[in-house]
Amino acid sequence: MINTNELLELFNEIFKTNFPSLDIERNQVPEWDSMKHAELIIKIQKKFNFKFKVKDITYIKNLKEIKMLMEKSITPLS
Amino acid sequence: MKLTNLNLAEILASSLSSISEIDTGIALSPEQFKFAIIKKMESHSLVNHLNPGHCVVLLKNNSIEFFIDFLALYFLGVTVIPLDESQHADDIERVVLFSRANLIIDSTGTHKRYTESQSELVGMAIVLFTSGTTGTPKGVLISKKALVLKLETLQQQISSAEIKNSLCFLPTFFGHGLICNSLFPLFYAENFYIAQKMTIEFAGNFSHFISDKNITFFSSVPGHWEFILGFSDEIKNDSLKRVHCASAPLKKEKIKHILSWLKLVSFYDVYGATEMLGWFACRKIESPTEDSVFDQFWNCEHKFSNERELLIKSPYMFSGYWREKVSTLDGFFETGDLFEAHKLVGRSKNIINKNGIKINTDELNSAYLRSNILVDVATFPIDDAYKGEDIGVFIVLKKDKTIEAFRKYCNDHLSILHYPSRIIPTESIPKNSRNKTSLALLKKIFMDIV
Numbered sequence: 001m002i003n004t005n006e007l008l009e010l011f012n013e014i015f016k017t018n019f020p021s022l023d024i025e026r027n028q029v030p031e032w033d034s035m036k037h038a039e040l041i042i043k044i045q046k047k048f049n050f051k052f053k054v055k056d057i058t059y060i061k062n063l064k065e066i067k068m069l070m071e072k073s074i075t076p077l078s
Numbered sequence: 079m080k081l082t083n084l085n086l087a088e089i090l091a092s093s094l095s096s097i098s099e100i101d102t103g104i105a106l107s108p109e110q111f112k113f114a115i116i117k118k119m120e121s122h123s124l125v126n127h128l129n130p131g132h133c134v135v136l137l138k139n140n141s142i143e144f145f146i147d148f149l150a151l152y153f154l155g156v157t158v159i160p161l162d163e164s165q166h167a168d169d170i171e172r173v174v175l176f177s178r179a180n181l182i183i184d185s186t187g188t189h190k191r192y193t194e195s196q197s198e199l200v201g202m203a204i205v206l207f208t209s210g211t212t213g214t215p216k217g218v219l220i221s222k223k224a225l226v227l228k229l230e231t232l233q234q235q236i237s238s239a240e241i242k243n244s245l246c247f248l249p250t251f252f253g254h255g256l257i258c259n260s261l262f263p264l265f266y267a268e269n270f271y272i273a274q275k276m277t278i279e280f281a282g283n284f285s286h287f288i289s290d291k292n293i294t295f296f297s298s299v300p301g302h303w304e305f306i307l308g309f310s311d312e313i314k315n316d317s318l319k320r321v322h323c324a325s326a327p328l329k330k331e332k333i334k335h336i337l338s339w340l341k342l343v344s345f346y347d348v349y350g351a352t353e354m355l356g357w358f359a360c361r362k363i364e365s366p367t368e369d370s371v372f373d374q375f376w377n378c379e380h381k382f383s384n385e386r387e388l389l390i391k392s393p394y395m396f397s398g399y400w401r402e403k404v405s406t407l408d409g410f411f412e413t414g415d416l417f418e419a420h421k422l423v424g425r426s427k428n429i430i431n432k433n434g435i436k437i438n439t440d441e442l443n444s445a446y447l448r449s450n451i452l453v454d455v456a457t458f459p460i461d462d463a464y465k466g467e468d469i470g471v472f473i474v475l476k477k478d479k480t481i482e483a484f485r486k487y488c489n490d491h492l493s494i495l496h497y498p499s500r501i502i503p504t505e506s507i508p509k510n511s512r513n514k515t516s517l518a519l520l521k522k523i524f525m526d527i528v
Contacts (some may be wrong), residue, residue: 016500030489030497035433039464042308046091052307054282073353 002048002070010047011063014040024063044070093266097171099142099289100245100273100280106142111129126181126188126486130155131175131195137163137184140274143311145264147183152222157199159217160251161207165493167214168199169411176215177400198400203391205400206253208436216438217400218253218352227394228355229254231377232262235360236295240320240344241266245288245296247273247280252435256279258356259297267295281305289314297348299321299434300332304464309336316342324357326346326431326466327370327422334366347372349422353411354378370422381410387426388413428517430459431467435495439517442496446471449487451479456507458520460499468499470524472507502527 005021012019015031028031032040041057048070056069098105106232134151136158138144144160149478151158159177161170163184163423175308176183178192199205204220232252244263248255250272263270271291273280276298280287284306287293294317298306303323321343322337337345345364349372350357359372359380378392389410398405406412414427428439439457446455454474481503488497502524510519 030485030494031499033277033494034277035464037306038277038305038308041278042304045308058277058279070444 004067004068006047007044007063007067010043011040014043019063022063022067026061040066093268094264095268097142097145097264097270098272100247100271104142111142111146114146114147115153118146119154122150122154122156126190128154128156128180129195130200131197132180133157133159133196133199134181134183135159135161135174135177135179137170137182138400139163140189140246140255140272142272144250145260145272149264152203153271154334155200155222155505157202157205159205159207160256162249162251162493162495165495166233166491168491169493173215173217177205177217202397204256206251206256208438214444216402216441219397219400220253220355221397224394224396225261227266227377228257229262231394232258232357233266234419235374235376236262236320240295242294242319243269243271243292243317243408245271245273245291245293247276247302248299249275249299253352253356254297254299254350254434258324258350259385263295272330272399278305278309280324281309284310285313286311288318292317295321295443297324299324299466300326300328301433301465303332303336303478310339312339313343320344320346322346322357322360323490324350324434327368327435328363329463330366330368333363333368336368337363351390351411351413354390354392355394355396358390358392362497370420371420373420379410382417383407383412386416386418386423387415387424388415390443418512430457430469430470432462432495433465437469437496442469445492445496446473446484446488446498449484449491451476451484451487454507456515457498458517458524460521460524462499464511469496470502470520471498472498472502472504472520472523475503475505500524 008022015029041052045051052069060066094108096105096107097111106120134156136144136147148158159179161173174191180192182189182191201221202219203222203225205217206220208216208218241263244267246255246259248254250257251259298301300323321340344362347363347370348357349359358378359375361372378390380388380390383389389407389412391410395411414425414429415422416424416426430437430439442457443455446452452473453476455471457469458472460470462468481501507515508519508523510516
């Protein structure tokens with residue numbers, strides 16, 4: 001299971017926001033452009049020590065999807 | 079090889095073996111490409127009645143269609159104004175009005191606007207608009223003569239073996255992507271590949287693409303390397319000969335990772351300006367260092383002002399800013415960058431360098447004030463590991479106005495490029511002891527707050 005608080009804390013740190021839950025849609029956050037999305041994914045991979053499949057992360061629309069993907073298809077780094 | 083307008087067309091057909099769009103898979107042979115350009119020239123001349131002195135806003139970024147239209151217009155002597163198709167419609171319209179564009183070409187078709195020609199555009203190949211689209215547009219005039227000289231200069235610096243299979247994922251509405259990483263390989267490379275932009279998906283396949291197509295050259299900005307290092311496997315073969323990174327300084331740690339990824343490929347930190355049609359100096363990076371000491375200057379004369387600002391002069395430089403009187407200092411372009419012994423140490427102009435794109439803070443301030451939500455405003459650069467710099471802004475709100483209203487205005491009216499990353503409401507804009515606003519002071523106060 002992925003620690004929701006840690007994920008949320010990382011998101012808020014990157015975007016300088018104060019969202020209280022994972023109910024965050026990409027279109028709610030104007031700064032969540034492709035560059036910031038890459039930064040978010042890279043930092044999540046580093047923090048939680050795993051790697052997303054590229055095809056899974058391109059069209060992510062919200063933070064809950066990220067958590068679901070992480071819990072469904074974790075590929076541990078060797 | 080000496081270029082003239084006439085043999086540009088011959089060179090186009092002789093050196094190029096293919097032009098390909100990565101995102102769609104569309105590829106043209108040189109004969110197909112040349113035929114398409116000729117057909118487009120007929121259409122623009124006979125149907126749209128375009129002649130020297132006319133100008134066209136061209137919006138089909140990073141596509142074969144873009145280059146077909148661009149070259150057709152170029153060979154007709156019509157001035158091309160490439161703009162970012164994704165920017166806000168208000169910004170595009172501001173440029174159309176300023177330039178009195180005769181035609182707008184976008185993905186939906188061609189749209190006629192003004193009919194008159196403008197004598198100051200005769201002989202001008204391109205007008206590149208800097209961040210001035212947020213306020214009064216600022217157009218950098220590039221003559222055909224300068225463009226040809228620039229391409230010749232690049233050919234003297236970068237070998238045909240290095241340029242052979244070139245890839246561009248930089249935007250074609252800026253000099254770096256258009257002139258240096260697209261037109262230059264179109265005229266001198268054998269195979270040219272164009273991508274819309276660097277994305278996570280593209281980065282995920284990057285090393286495989288480099289191997290499959292035997293790519294020898296590409297240019298980049300620091301932000302691209304977050305994608306490449308974050309999502310790409312290591313490169314597989316040894317086709318890559320030369321890689322550039324431009325438009326913003328690189329951190330030492332980042333250089334270390336880039337060199338590790340590139341292995342033995344020659345890696346250059348290149349320095350340029352829109353007004354100089356792109357790269358005019360470089361340094362080869364062989365070890366991780368943040369000393370931006372540029373030791374190679376390409377066909378240009380340089381000197382430093384008393385304030386250590388780099389001044390540049392070259393036969394391939396711009397012809398001035400459109401409808402502005404003074405553009406240079408005794409023929410030297412003032413770069414706005416401060417140097418100590420050829421080492422880049424800072425900036426004298428009010429510029430935010432966001433992902434390699436230089437944005438003028440005065441023009442941003444004007445754009446934000448147009449919201450009618452603010453009494454006063456001051457933008458400043460925020461360090462960002464991915465973008466280089468991002469936009470911070472101190473705002474003084476009008477009575478009964480809110481930050482949310484300002485955010486909504488920015489969201490509705492400004493491009494994502496101009497959207498402020500951090501908004502700090504304040505009673506009054508911080509000033510220094512001389513009662514002036516300075517970027518350094520604003521940045522310091524911001525850092526103290528966070």
